[in-house]
Amino acid sequence: MAVGVYLLIVLSLMQDILPIPGINLIDEILVFIAICYLLSHEINLKNGFKVSYLALSFFLIIFSQIITYLVSPFSNSFALGIIQSLIHIKVFLFIYLSYKVSKFLSTKFIIYITRTCIILVIVGFILNLMLGESWHLITNTAIKYREGVLRPVGIFENTANLGYFFSIMISVIYLTTDTFTKMNYKSYGLLFLVVISSAILMKIITVRKLLLGLIPVLVVFHNNNPLKNKILLSAFFLLACTFTILFLSNIDSYIYTETLENLSKFSSNDHHYIRGLMFYNGVSLFLEYFPFGTGAGTYGTIISTLNTLEVYNHVGLDLGWLVNDTGKYVGIFDNGIGAFLGENGLIGLIVLINFIIIFYKKVLNSVSDLKLYILFFVIICSFIGPAWQDGVYSSIVCIFYIYILAKLRV
Structure with missing residues (x-):
């Protein structure tokens, strides 16, 4: 059973490239298997x-959605x-x-599968x-350019997941080396x-998400550093890393000019930067329909495009320009935190934070000194995209989470 579930996670990772009906x-x-595991074990x-606190926090999420549904003015x-x-x-x-099934998997098998995926x-x-x-024609993936550079996707459907994979791969491999553990x-x-590897890959792949993995790495590194004057050393190192990234990626490049320009669009709706629009409108809905969303x-x-478009009409967001050639909506899923705040309000946010805290103590607390990494990475990624809702992204996280658990056994 455990091996079967693990291989399903691997298949989920590869689902964009495998032509399996x-x-x-x-x-x-x-998701169904995970809920069955949670209910049967908790x-x-x-x-x-x-009933464990984790199960109660899970039921609280469902209950809060029932209340939100009853008070929502939308059909x-x-x-x-x-x-x-x-x-x-x-x-x-x-x-x-992953936490449950990893206990029944051999360390050699996990390491072999992880290396194969890499x-x-x-x-x-x-x-x-x-x-x-x-390659895009062979794999039937969209051909996109940024600043005249083709955005590679590899075995994934989009460049974002390729960036996520390399980001967490580089970071986890470092955090599980003997050099890190000896500090x-x-x-x-x-x-x-x-840092250098991440900056170079960011330049090649043209995806800024690669740098996300460095944030929790630096936090975990500083947290576990037993050396004297670690605050001074960490500050100096952070400064050196910043200048290195600036040098390797060229300060005049799109990475900085576009990033700064995009950040300025999170506080208004008089533009067509969809990620900024989704965040701005999400916060507006959070305030307007306080506290339930x-x-x-x-x-x-994703479900909103199957459910009702009334909310988009309410905020004056025309979805016509967000439909691609195949008739699918694009872009409106590009801000996870904005979507969550708009849909769930303050009540949903409190319930989610409660679930994450209990989840951390129950599951991630078992990952020794690396317990902060996975949680930090997952939460950070939610701010810039639909990472939490993406099965491929979830599989990437789980592949390396299981790998961390296996390496801690050695």
Whole structure:
């Protein structure tokens, strides 16, 4: 059973490249299995009826969605709202499932599968660079350019997931090396190589998400640093890393000019930068429908396009320019935190924070000194995209989470 679930997670990682009918349903299957695991392991029916705090926090999410549905002024679907509430915590359900099944997997098997996944991703990336647009035609993925540079996707459907994979791969490999665990001055040198590698890949892939993995790495590094004057050393190192990234990526490049320009668009709606629009309108809905929000599956989420478009009309967001050639909506899923705030309001935010805290103590607290990394990475990524709702992203996190657990056994 454990091996089967683990291989399903691997298949979910590869779902964009494998031409298997129905493979896109793997996410739903894994969510269902994860909920079954959670309910069966967190509710004890043998020695009286005992429910763990994690199970209670899960039920609280469902209950809050029922309340939100009842008070929502929009004609949304109750069933679709519940489904969206589960999608919002998909990555956490995946991690919980990984935590449970990893205990029954051999260390050698986990390391072998992880290395195989890494090799496949790197090979796909190299082939994409070599073949250019031909690779996109072979894999039936969108051909996109940024500043005249083709954005590679490798074995994934989009560049974002390729960036996420390399970001967490580089960081996790570093955090599980002997040099890091011993924490000496050599750790700074190796971490500097990690920064350089991330900056170079960011330049090649044209995706800024690669730098996200460095944020929790620096936090974990500083937190576990036993050296004297670690605050001064960390500050100096952070400054050196900043100048290195600026030098490698060219301060006049799009990475900085576009980033600064995009950040300025998060506080208004008089533009067409969709990520900024989704955040701005999400916060507006959060305040207007305080404290319950508009209801799950109504704004900025995949389910919202199947449920009701009333909320988009309410904020004056015309979705006509957000439909691609195949008739699918694009862009409106590009701000996870804005979508969550708009849909769930303050009540939903409090319930989610409660779930994450209990989840951290129950699951991630077992990851020794690396416990902060996965949580930080997951939360940071939610601010810039639909990472929490993405099955491929969730699988990337789980592949390396299981790898961390395996390395801690050695």
